Amino acid sequence: MRLKEIEARLAQIRNELNTRAAELTAEEITALETEVTDLQEERTQIVEQAERRNKLLARIAAGEPIDDGVEGEGTTPTVLRNFKGAAGEGDDGDKYGSMEYRKAFMRYVCRGAAIPTEYRADAVSSTTDVGATIPTTVLNQIVQKLESTGMILALVTRTAYKGGVAIPVSTVKPTATWVAEGKGSDKQKFTAAKDGMITFAYHKLRCAVAVSLEVDTMAISAFEAMLINNIVEAMTKALEQAIISGDGNGKPKGILNETPAEGQKLTSLKPAYADLIAAEAALPQAYENGAVWCMSKNTFMQYYGLTDSNGQPIGRVNYGIAGKPERFLLGRQVVCCDYVPTYSTGVAENTAFAFLFNFKDYVLNTNYAMGVKKYEDNDTDDKVTKGIMLADGKVVDKNSLVTICMGKAM
Structure with a gap:
C-alpha cells in the first residue's frame, strides 16, 4: 500500500x-x-x-441519488441541487450545511441578525442538547476535545498468548568459561525461576457510544466521521493508563505498581539535577539501551528549567521531520504522557512522578483484536457503535525500572 x-x-x-x-x-x-x-x-x-x-x-x-453529470428529464440540475433557496436544502439533504444558512449563521454571530424563520421553525432545531443550528461543516470541526494519546501503546511489546497459559521467565543466564585445548566445560541446566512464571488473564475492555434517533436525524453527519476514531482513542487511552498505573484488578497491571529492584527506587523532595544523576547510576548498564524517561510534560519542564554550573539547561527539545518535539534529559529520550502524576508540593509521599524504563520489557497480551460493531437498540431506537477487546499486560523484566518518588518532608 x-x-x-x-x-x-x-x-x-x-x-x-x-x-x-x-x-x-x-x-x-x-x-x-x-x-x-x-x-x-x-x-x-x-x-x-x-x-x-x-x-x-x-x-x-443510504440510497441517495448520485449525480452522474447527465442532467436529463426527471433530474435536478447540479447547481440547483447544491444551492437552493434559503428555505431549501443544501448538500446531502442537510439544509444546515447549505451556503445560505452558513451565511445567515455568520451574520447572527457577528452582527446579531436573527436566523431566518424557515430555519428556526423546523421542529428539530428546538432540541437544545445538540448544536443542530450550528452549520454542519462547522460542527464537524468542533465536536471533539483533543487529548494526548498513543505515545505509550506503540512502545510496549505486543503478544497474543492464550489466556491462562503460564510463561516461564528465567533469572539465570548461562556463563562461558575459558578451557584448555582438548578440555570441555561443565554442562549448565537452564531452569526457570521458582516464582518466574507469568500468566495472562482475560480482561474485557468495552466502549459503546449511543446516538439517539432524534440526534441521528439532525446532526449525525457531525458525528459519523469521528465516532469510530473516538472509540478507538478512548480504548487506547484506557490501555495506556492501565500500562502505566493499572492495579491489575480487572485490568492490566501497570509499571508503577511494580516494585523496583533493590536500590532502584529513589526519592526526591523536588526535581533536581541530582535526581537524574542518581537514576542513571541506579540503572544497570545492561539495561540502559532502550530505557527512556517517562513523566508528565509539566514535570519535564521543571527538569528542563534546571541549569548546570555554566547556566546551560540540562534538558533539550529537538524537532523531527514532522515538526513534533523530541525531548531529552542528559541525552536520554523523554516520553511525556498524562498518566504519570505531575510533581507538585501536594503529591503524596512515595508517589512516583518520573521513572526510567524500557517499554519493551512490558508485554501487552491481546487475544482478541479490537473490533467495532454497529447495532440498533430496539427498546430505545438508539444507534450504538461499540468496540471490544480482551487484553492483559505485565512487566516481564523490572530491572530496567528506576522510579523517582516524592520524599518525606522534613
Whole structure:
C-alpha cells in the first residue's frame, strides 16, 4: 500500500537525520527536504481521496441519488441541487450545511441578525442538547476535545498468548568459561525461576457510544466521521493508563505498581539535577539501551528549567521531520504522557512522578483484536457503535525500572 510505503520512507529519512546529521551535506539535506515535502503532499492527497471515497460509499449505501453529470428529464440540475433557496436544502439533504444558512449563521454571530424563520421553525432545531443550528461543516470541526494519546501503546511489546497459559521467565543466564585445548566445560541446566512464571488473564475492555434517533436525524453527519476514531482513542487511552498505573484488578497491571529492584527506587523532595544523576547510576548498564524517561510534560519542564554550573539547561527539545518535539534529559529520550502524576508540593509521599524504563520489557497480551460493531437498540431506537477487546499486560523484566518518588518532608 502506497501510504505504508510513504510512512516507511519518512521513518527512514528521520532515522538518517538522527544518525548521520553531521555527515550530511547541504545538497543532501535540501534533497531530503524536497522529498519529505513531496511525500507529505502525496500522503495528504491519498488521505483526502480515501475520505471522499468513504463519504461517497456512505451516500450510496443510504440510497441517495448520485449525480452522474447527465442532467436529463426527471433530474435536478447540479447547481440547483447544491444551492437552493434559503428555505431549501443544501448538500446531502442537510439544509444546515447549505451556503445560505452558513451565511445567515455568520451574520447572527457577528452582527446579531436573527436566523431566518424557515430555519428556526423546523421542529428539530428546538432540541437544545445538540448544536443542530450550528452549520454542519462547522460542527464537524468542533465536536471533539483533543487529548494526548498513543505515545505509550506503540512502545510496549505486543503478544497474543492464550489466556491462562503460564510463561516461564528465567533469572539465570548461562556463563562461558575459558578451557584448555582438548578440555570441555561443565554442562549448565537452564531452569526457570521458582516464582518466574507469568500468566495472562482475560480482561474485557468495552466502549459503546449511543446516538439517539432524534440526534441521528439532525446532526449525525457531525458525528459519523469521528465516532469510530473516538472509540478507538478512548480504548487506547484506557490501555495506556492501565500500562502505566493499572492495579491489575480487572485490568492490566501497570509499571508503577511494580516494585523496583533493590536500590532502584529513589526519592526526591523536588526535581533536581541530582535526581537524574542518581537514576542513571541506579540503572544497570545492561539495561540502559532502550530505557527512556517517562513523566508528565509539566514535570519535564521543571527538569528542563534546571541549569548546570555554566547556566546551560540540562534538558533539550529537538524537532523531527514532522515538526513534533523530541525531548531529552542528559541525552536520554523523554516520553511525556498524562498518566504519570505531575510533581507538585501536594503529591503524596512515595508517589512516583518520573521513572526510567524500557517499554519493551512490558508485554501487552491481546487475544482478541479490537473490533467495532454497529447495532440498533430496539427498546430505545438508539444507534450504538461499540468496540471490544480482551487484553492483559505485565512487566516481564523490572530491572530496567528506576522510579523517582516524592520524599518525606522534613
